[in-house]
Amino acid sequence: MLPDGEPVPTTGELPASARSELAATPLSIYLHVPFCATRCGYCDFNTYTANELQGTGTDDYLRAAHAEIDLARGVLGDGHPAASTVFFGGGTPTMLSGGELSGLLAHVRDAFGLEADAEVTTEANPETVTPELLDELLAGGFTRISLGMQSARPHVLQVLERRHTPGRAVEAAKLAHAAGFGDASLDLIYGTPGESLDDWRASLEAALEAEPEHVSAYALIVEDGTRLAHQIRRGQLPMTDDDDLADKYLLTEDVLTGAGFDAYEVSNWSRGPEHRARHNMAYWLGHTWWGIGPGAHSHAGGVRWWNAKHPRSYAAALAEGHSPGAGRELVSAEDRRIERVLLELRLSDGLPWEVLTDSELGRVPGFVERGLARITHERMVLTLQGRLLADAVIRDLLD
Template sequence: MAGALPDGEPVPSDGSLPDEATQQVGKNGFAVYVHVPFCASRCGYCDFNTYTPGELGGGASREEYADAVLSELALAARVIEPAAVDTVFVGGGTPTLLAADDLARILDGIDRTWGLAPGAEVTTEANPESVDKKYLSDLRRRGFTRISLGMQSAAENVLRVLDRKHTAGRAPQAALEAREAGFEHVNLDLIYGTPGETADDFAKSLETVIGAGVDHVSAYALIVEDGTRMAARMRRGELPFPEDDVAADRYLAAEEALTGAGFEWYEVSNWAKNNARCRHNELYWTGADWWGLGPGAHSHVGGVRWWNVKHPAAYAKRLAAGESPGHGRELLTGEDRHMEDVMLRVRLRDGIPLDRVNRAGAARALADGLLDPAAYRDGRLALTLRGRLLADAVVRDVL
């Protein structure tokens, strides 16, 4: 389970927002995120707001969860009226621990409430072992267009260190089943830099995702968060801490293999082919509005960000009483929004206009070989490959 939420300002019991926040809602796009906080077991590196059956306690259940989410959606409908929903993303946790019909009911509720835009992207995350052919076919038939499978690695020894429950062969098989079910886009997630992972292990993972025929790959360096089982094992000396040089080598290997297979990077940790970018994430990265449904979910509308209570039982109790499940909120200043815009857009292949950043810092980054000179001449800040390895440092310079 994740750490404590910040307090922020109180959220009104009806969830209402300032008029200035709602007047132009969705002008840069509008998305809906649905958080499903259930997992069959906890991975050693995970600090997300998720709960195994033994951690859940009383007052919450998977069987009643969709009804609670639909209650929050009814409250949201009284607060904002976007023109349409451009993307929906169901994340977790393991969303596919819910019945396919429950996920479909939530999607139908979003469509009835605000309307899905023509060609809307609808994604669910899934663990490879949590889906089968029938489940995938049911989701596709009910309107899901994209699936993101948590593969993490093709090496059995790495999966064991990460406490993943699927076999190495299950993820590519699930990807094949998703394509056969008619999903328009299929993503496989990788984690690199796990203790004990060799260069050959990661090369095997890259070979596997390329051979799986997917059109999107995400690859993230392992981050060890305080409070996780993996962090405790490292403190006890059972596992070595991740090494930055190893992570850089893995990233370069990913870039070489994926580019060679026809993928193009479009965000530092994401590659796609055939225009299969994740549109939902692009909305986040480019300043759109979104409503986050579910316990612990974060939302942003018109410069107001808020977050829901964490535990599913507290979430359901608030909604049953007709109250917003919001725990706290903050009104972002112009400086806050600028800082976040730079932090996110610098990581994109398309970059950010130079007039949005500190020019002296950008000039230093250019001189250090971190920025594309051609883009710079065109008035854009865009990272080179070396710049992608040092993206956080570039952000600090140009802020």
């Protein structure tokens, strides 16, 4: 569910307080492609299969997305730096052709500019990746590909209702490297019902066979309303166990650091700082980002807004020359400070002292004594044990 918020002006105009921060804040662009061939049982993202769209297709989406790029260009004007990251997510962005994705990227480049070393990523389901697609993406200016691997075990993929075969993600990553991509990321999920510790180890070891530059490993979250939640509620599948998740997280750290990766965020590992997901860092550090597409969220100078969720409503607003924004909120200075604590403490770089209040600073020694944090260069940094308990540490710090 999207929050209600206040109405977004039909022009999409931002308050003066938000515009005043544009020039000094890095800019990122996100494009949400809402199409999937099938819906995975665990997924609650804003995605749609052909049957669910009832005639609203890729042509309608492309017209609307290009129109929103133009609208964003008008709203942001010239008072911002060139975009430092662009990210195509979904859904399955690679259900669009390489030419269509490159056309959207070219429009983003024309509208906002791109930094010379801009990171340009597309997510991709492994079964959609071909040498021809990869060549088109590289020629269009993409620099990074993020592949949804999830697992290397057939029975785990079956529970998640993933379509690709166990080895397909590794093969797709190898194809990306062969095509010339210098950054390939694999996304994994641990804690699927029926997944053993050995299953998870096998998935990690399989991922390493692809020699990726980046790995994301997320604990499975059972979202209300999904088929997986329904199966668990009816007793057809066991609920995920917290101790099992902790064991698998520790194994992830052991295997990936042993292979030369560093954890730069609680759920993300890279082969050195140059391979960190810079687009995700933009979210975690509170930069400006404009989200294009149905249900996409945006942020600028303490203003957050979100688009109409359904592709038909999204396209209809833009066809009328209006912002597709469904609501927005002005985030208070205190809430922005709290969000910094929530997000930056999850980073290996840690949280700067100046973000914390005096009472919060007084709690820090307790976390250090319990082995949950350490102090480095006037920053609070979570230890491995602290990362395991990150949500609880943050809650107690802010209490």
